[in-house]
Amino acid sequence: MNYVGVLTKMKTENGSPIQYYLIFENDFLNVNQLLDKKVSISFLKYQCLNCSLDKKIYRQGFCYDCFFEIPQAADWIMRPELSTAHLGKEDRDLDYEKKVQLQPHIVYLANSSNVKVGVTRKNQVPTRWIDQGAHEAIEIVEVPNRYLAGITEVALKDHVGDKTNWRTMLKNEIKDENLIDWREKLKQFIPEEAMNYFIENNSETHLKFPVLQYPKKPKSLNLDKTPFFEAVLKGIKGQYLIFDDDTVFNVRSNEGYVVTLKMT
Structure with a gap:
């Protein structure tokens, strides 16, 4: 076939x-x-x-x-802290940027090769975690726009990783982590603008790959x-x-x- x-x-x-x-x-x-x-x-x-x-x-x-021309490849895609649609400021296409940036976003912890922090649109949970090869993940903040998620991620990156080691992930050389403990440990570093959106009570999502x-x-x-x-x-x-x-x-x-x- x-x-x-x-x-x-x-x-x-x-x-x-x-x-x-x-x-x-x-x-x-x-x-x-x-x-x-x-x-x-x-x-x-x-x-x-x-x-x-x-x-x-x-x-x-x-x-x-x-x-280098289309909004789907602008810098704020990879660096959400650069989002400006909440200010009404255009980067490449304001209508597109409003559509994507001005919707609920999740800041999460995922364990693929190690515990890392990341950002995704709420409607991309758990797809984003699957794409990263994470066997466990948890939401820690749910905010109304991409900018707030971005500045939260930047603040937390000083205290937890933000990259996946693809070789470690594929070899499955990983250990289970208590992501609820990680969430509580990192809470103190969440920016004031996002603190009201902290998720107090939730559990880990576990994923099984074929x-x-x-x-x-x-x-x-x-x-x-x-x-x-x-x-x-x-x-x-x-x-x-x-x-x-x-x-x-x-x-x-x-x-x-x-x-x-x-x-x-």
């Missing part, structure tokens, strides 16, 4: 285990069904997720020109250097496909790449 299309971030459905889907223009694929099967990936061309042209992907699935075999020494597949790859799929975690030869493929990092997927 063959699937041809442009890669975008895998859609997920929380369950035990989590279900993963690749969505193509005229079809979709439940990736869990490929576990323990030989899968080949062939790189065909680029297709920018904004302009749809066959131009080399720069970042986030966009070509160079689009990345992995049959974790890699011992994960090595990343680069389609620009290796346009054809074939191996047996052994797991899915975060946005990574894990193969039996310890190769891992980050689907999200390859958004905008048109590929053929074949399974036997």
Whole structure:
């Protein structure tokens, strides 16, 4: 069976285990069904997720020109503390920025390779945690806009990590943490503007990934250097496909790449 299309971030459905889907223009694929099967990936061309042209992907699935023009790739996406829609100030497109920034956001703690702090829109819980490969997570603050979430994250980053070690996450070399204790320990560092939004009583969310075999020494597949790859799929975690030869493929990092997927 063959699937041809442009890669975008895998859609997920929380369950035990989590279900993963690749969505193509005229079809979709439940990736869990490929576990323990030989899968080949062939790189065909680029297709920018904004302009749809066959131009080399720069970042986030966009070509160079689009990345520096469209609001979906503005700096506040990665650095929410730079959000200005609450002030009525435009960065690239105020209507878009109001739509995204002026909605409930969550500041959370997640444990993927270590305990880290992060920000996401409320409607992206637990999707954001799944995408990061976190096996446990907890909300600590729910605020009405992206700016307040951003300044809270910045304040907490001095006391807890904000990055995931992808190799540690994929090797599953992680330990369980008491995130409620972490939440209480970090409460004192929350900015005054966000303190009224602190979540006093909630519990951890635990996530189960469909992995049959974790890699011992994960090595990343680069389609620009290796346009054809074939191996047996052994797991899915975060946005990574894990193969039996310890190769891992980050689907999200390859958004905008048109590929053929074949399974036997």
